[in-house]
Each structure stands twice: as structure tokens, then as C-alpha cells.
Amino acid sequence: MRNTLWLCCAVCCALLVSADAAAAAPLQDNQMEQGEPMEMSAEEAAMMASMAVGPEHAALADRTGVYTMNVTVWDPATPEPETLTGTAERTMILGGRVLQEKVSAEVMGQPFEGEARTGYDNVTKTYWSTWIDNMSTGLTSTSGKRLEDGSMELVGEAPSPVAGGMVGQKIVIRDGDDGSEVQTMFIQQEGDWVKTMEIVYTKQ
Numbered sequence: 096m097r098n099t100l101w102l103c104c105a106v107c108c109a110l111l112v113s114a115d116a117a118a119a120a121p122l123q124d125n126q127m128e129q130g131e132p133m134e135m136s137a138e139e140a141a142m143m144a145s146m147a148v149g150p151e152h153a154a155l156a157d158r159t160g161v162y163t164m165n166v167t168v169w170d171p172a173t174p175e176p177e178t179l180t181g182t183a184e185r186t187m188i189l190g191g192r193v194l195q196e197k198v199s200a201e202v203m204g205q206p207f208e209g210e211a212r213t214g215y216d217n218v219t220k221t222y223w224s225t226w227i228d229n230m231s232t233g234l235t236s237t238s239g240k241r242l243e244d245g246s247m248e249l250v251g252e253a254p255s256p257v258a259g260g261m262v263g264q265k266i267v268i269r270d271g272d273d274g275s276e277v278q279t280m281f282i283q284q285e286g287d288w289v290k291t292m293e294i295v296y297t298k299q
Contacts, residue, residue, distance in 0.1 A: 148191045151215035155194040159185045162296040
């Protein structure tokens with residue numbers, strides 16, 4: 096119910112901004128002819144700023160394309176890490192605001208499909224990312240910022256069937272030396288971050 100109310104408020108605000116702008120258009124044109132500056136309320140300015148596509152979104156757009164994924168998985172139950180390959184197709188959606196990634200691979204002899212979405216929130220000044228796939232029914236959600244070295248660190252929660260609930264997750268995204276992108280995943284165990292997966296994305 097709360098999410099529904101929030102959505103209604105957001106839509107109403109957007110409509111009000113559009114309506115106000117349309118109603119004020121003749122006056123603004125007249126003001127421009129007379130050399131008078133156009134005025135915008137603080138609420139309208141804040142809404143417009145929250146909607147804007149900025150340099151952070153442009154940086155995400157630079158990641159679009161089709162990638163080969165080389166995945167390494169560390170499982171405490173096995174002595175050696177497991178490896179697999181897959182394909183990721185990345186496109187920008189919602190007017191260039193969100194990077195959508197569709198993943199396909201084969202896991203344990205079964206077809207695997209997953210979808211990630213990554214964006215930048217102009218209001219909170221943070222990046223966010225979500226993940227869903229066909230081998231689970233839960234949602235992984237993380238958020239964070241770029242570090243001084245240019246890498247991105249996202250922290251949040253992921254569903255764990257072993258733990259029977261949500262566990263802490265951290266994702267570190269950095270550029271590889273060969274032009275690839277490297278994503279390293281960690282889960283939180285007894286207060287420590289334990290590496291569970293690393294994905295190397297190579298653009299085709």
C-alpha cells in the first residue's frame with residue numbers, strides 16, 4: 096500500500112510539473128520577448144533535477160553492448176572453485192536512465208536466465224542495482240558510490256536459502272587491465288565479507 100501511495104504521488108508531481116509548465120508557456124514566451132527571466136518554483140526545480148539524465152547515466156550507457164562472461168564461483172562445499180561462461184546483453188532503458196542487463200548461461204546442466212538493472216539516483220546521489228533470475232524467487236538489491244580509485248562498491252542484501260533469509264551482500268565493480276569489467280561478489284558471514292563469485296565481462 097505504501098509503495099502504491101508513493102507511486103501515485105510521484106505521478107501526480109510529474110503531471111503537476113507538466114501542467115504548470117504548459118500553463119506558463121505563453122507567459123514565459125512573453126517574458127523572453129521582454130527580456131525577463133523565467134521563474135520556476137523550488138518544487139518544480141527539484142523535480143526536474145531528479146528526472147535529469149546526467150553524467151553518471153552517460154557512464155552507465157558506455158557499458159552497453161554484448162559481453163562474454165567468465166564466471167568463477169567459490170563454494171565452501173567444494174575444494175576447487177567452479178567456472179562457467181555466459182553471455183550478457185546490456186541496453187539503456189527508461190530514456191537513458193537505467194542500464195538493463197540480460198544474462199544467459201548454463202548452470203548445473205540447466206539453462207540459466209538472469210536480469211540486472213543498474214541506475215543512479217539523483218536524489219540520494221547513489222548508484223543502485225537489482226538482480227533476479229530463474230533459479231530463485233527473491234530479489235537482490237544493493238546501492239553505493241564510486242570510490243576514489245574509480246571502482247564502484249554496492250552493499251545490500253540477497254536472499255539465501257541456506258540461511259533461510261536475507262544475508263549481507265557486497266559487489267565491487269572495477270575495470271580490468273585488458274579493458275574488461277570485473278565484478279566481485281561477497282556475502283557477509285559472522286561479520287566478515289567472504290568472496291563467493293567473480294565475473295569478468297569481455298565485450299564482443
